[in-house]
Amino acid sequence: MLTVEQLYNKLKDIRVGNPCCQFTEERCKTFLPVIERIEQLKREKNAIILAHNYVPPQILYGVADHTGDSYGLAKKALESDAEVIVFTAVRFMAETAKIVNPGKMVLDPNPDGGCTLADGITAADVKRLREEFPDHTFVCYINTTAEVKANCDVCVTSSNVYTIMERIETDKIYFLPDRLMGENVKNFLRDKGAGKQVDVYDGTCYVHEEYQPESVDQVRRNFPGVKVLVHPECSPGVVGKADYVGSTSGMLDYVRESDNDSFFLLTECGLTGVLESEFPRKQFVGTCTTCRYMKANSLEHILSTLENPAPSNIIELDPEIQKNALRCVDKMFSYLKN
Ligand code: 13P
Ligand code: SF4
Numbered sequence: 001m002l003t004v005e006q007l008y009n010k011l012k013d014i015r016v017g018n019p020c021c022q023f024t025e026e027r028c029k030t031f032l033p034v035i036e037r038i039e040q041l042k043r044e045k046n047a048i049i050l051a052h053n054y055v056p057p058q059i060l061y062g063v064a065d066h067t068g069d070s071y072g073l074a075k076k077a078l079e080s081d082a083e084v085i086v087f088t089a090v091r092f093m094a095e096t097a098k099i100v101n102p103g104k105m106v107l108d109p110n111p112d113g114g115c116t117l118a119d120g121i122t123a124a125d126v127k128r129l130r131e132e133f134p135d136h137t138f139v140c141y142i143n144t145t146a147e148v149k150a151n152c153d154v155c156v157t158s159s160n161v162y163t164i165m166e167r168i169e170t171d172k173i174y175f176l177p178d179r180l181m182g183e184n185v186k187n188f189l190r191d192k193g194a195g196k197q198v199d200v201y202d203g204t205c206y207v208h209e210e211y212q213p214e215s216v217d218q219v220r221r222n223f224p225g226v227k228v229l230v231h232p233e234c235s236p237g238v239v240g241k242a243d244y245v246g247s248t249s250g251m252l253d254y255v256r257e258s259d260n261d262s263f264f265l266l267t268e269c270g271l272t273g274v275l276e277s278e279f280p281r282k283q284f285v286g287t288c289t290t291c292r293y294m295k296a297n298s299l300e301h302i303l304s305t306l307e308n309p310a311p312s313n314i315i316e317l318d319p320e321i322q323k324n325a326l327r328c329v330d331k332m333f334s335y336l337k338n
């Protein structure tokens with residue numbers, strides 16, 4: 001069983017926005033009763049908890065069985081033999097776990113966990129676009145609803161978007177919903193000399209679209225030698241200045257393998273917290289921006305969902321949508337074999 005000391009050791013190096021809210025042993029003590037109750041329910045119900053890198057760190061280090069990016073967690077959901085999967089992140093990620101596990105109970109403790117990308121496009125939009133672009137292969141980012149996935153051909157995540165877009169056989173692709181990621185992939189394919197026509201939808205992530213290329217220049221001036229790590233949801237101007245572009249778990253691996261000692265991350269600051277905890281001797285510079293949807297997750301919501309899930313906590317999908325969305329997600333896995 002996790003002790004206060006163990007939890008405090010994991011959380012003490014994480015810098016939080018307001019220094020008055022820094023994790024203390026006293027604060028960790030208040031988490032323990034909820035954590036112990038969650039652990040007991042996990043055993044009783046044969047449940048596991050999957051947590052995205054952006055959720056509050058007391059969840060990541062207190063109760064999560066697996067943490068990671070959207071691709072890694074979708075794979076964990078697929079491989080799991082637990083009867084119940086609690087997915088603490090945002091709705092589309094919990095839905096993806098249900099798409100690949102139709103026979104299991106998938107619980108979402110944060111049912112109002114939106115995402116400006118996933119909420120910015122509907123299945124009706126995709127149907128209309130398919131009429132407008134009848135010869136295109138429709139590629140959706142994982143940050144979409146199950147209904148949208150069900151109407152697309154291939155799903156991608158930030159960890160594999162470049163690889164899959166390059167491997168798609170057809171030369172006309174419609175990429176949705178992230179315009180900035182779409183522009184980044186277009187630039188990548190152009191640089192590779194791949195003669196593909198890529199049309200993109202006009203969605204954005206409200207967190208990543210805010211980052212400006214000038215901030216990267218300023219940080220490089222102030223911290224000579226800093227490595228700049230960027231999520232592909234950022235603008236091409238920002239991506240063009242990066243030392244590394246990849247998913248949240250890709251950034252974590254980059255830091256783990258790097259000899260450098262200072263890094264600037266342009267992504268939601270939950271990941272910076274994880275890195276501060278994992279690599280306390282390395283320096284993570286820059287400001288912190290949070291995703292309000294990811295930060296709405298809490299230990300209390302996980303506990304009440306495991307204890308007595310409300311209908312909104314239980315992911316249910318229409319069988320036809322489930323089947324078609326699975327075809328779209330399976331296509332992603334098949335592009336990544338070999
Ligand atoms: P990752 O798949 O890289 O974790 O990103 C998901 C996301 O929502 C980024 O904003
Ligand atoms: Fe969606 Fe952006 Fe939040 Fe990721 S950070 S869940 S893309 S709103």
